[in-house]
Amino acid sequence: MQAPALSIIIVNYRSLALILDCLQTIYEDGERERVGDVEVIVVDNDSGDGGEAVLAQRFPEVRWMQMGYNAGFARANNAGIRASSGTAVALLNPDILVEERSITRSFERLMASSHIACGVQLLNRDRTPQISGNYFIRGGINNLLPLPVLGKLVKWLGNSLKVKKTNIPEATAAVEVDWINGAYLMVKRSVLAASGLLDEDFFLYAEEIEWCARLRRRGTLCLYGDLHVIHLQGESANEAFGSEGQGYHNLFDRKGRQIMLSNFVRIRKQFGSAWFLIHLLFYLAEIPFFLLALFFQKLTGTRRLTLRQWSGYCFNLLFLLRLTPAILRNVPYFYKAF
Helix, strand or coil: CCCCCEEEEEEECCCHHHHHHHHHHHHHCCHHHHHCCEEEEEEECCCCCCHHHHHHHHCCCCEEEECCCCCHHHHHHHHHHHHCCCCEEEEECCCEEECCCHHHHHHHHHHHCCCCEEEEEEECCCCCECCCEECCCHHHHHHHCCCCCHHHHHHHHHHHCCCCCCEECCCCCEEEECEECCCEEEEEHHHHHHHCCCCCCECCCCHHHHHHHHHHCCCCEEEEEEEEEEECCCHHHHHHHCCCCCCCCCCCCHHHHHHHHHHHHHHHHHHCHHHHHHHHHHHHHHHHHHHHHHHHHHHHCCCCCCHHHHHHHHHHHHHHHHHHHHHHHCCCCCECCC
């Protein structure tokens, strides 16, 4: 039997409705007919929502894999990649809606190019752009930007010193980048033996950044800005964490705890222990500055930050501190924050 041209991996954790919509757009767009024999693998993180039976009825051609526990993003995608056989693998979030033959066209361009991985421009539901392609900065200093108070100081200093922007707000053509948003990330299989798969220490968040850093040593990554998919950003993760809002600047709740932990694990792995400790000092210094900001808010009658957010931030940072010795040793560990 001939190997498929492309393997699409989708990880499910209680996001069946989103996956059904995603698959509907894939097959309505005719990706199988245009790419060739495409295989779609849904890897389930023990959702317990009867998804296997539903998919067998609605999309019998889709393969179902059961992890047996909530393995997170990296481990589940790796299981799907190992079980796949396409000449390229595409990691898709469940909350992706495909349009205008994006998968086909990005696959054809990638395989005809010297690039080893690609992404496309992600759009919000209202078709405004999401950040889809990014650049690395020395020491991963942009990890400090989510800090409620000191992050603004870091941003001001960066703008004053005219530091290179770390992302592309909107791509309109093909552009080389250092890392690609993991909501839509396509990689040539031929590079995987040398680069390795996703790092299974990660549970969720930042794993595609660390992976792209290793991929980047083997070749170039490209964002095809004229190709688009809709990304219902954060819907599946917010439901799982009981969180609200898009993006990754919320450091106050369970989702923020996982974001904080994963970002620090990534800093240690990509930039080393010295940079990890520098970041940690900034995060610790944020505590008194956060309180000072609350005091001035009370004096001025404004309300941007809350005491509840401060306490949530402190709790999450304490969680990180408990795991700091393991992170510094860089030994295998499953960094799941709940």
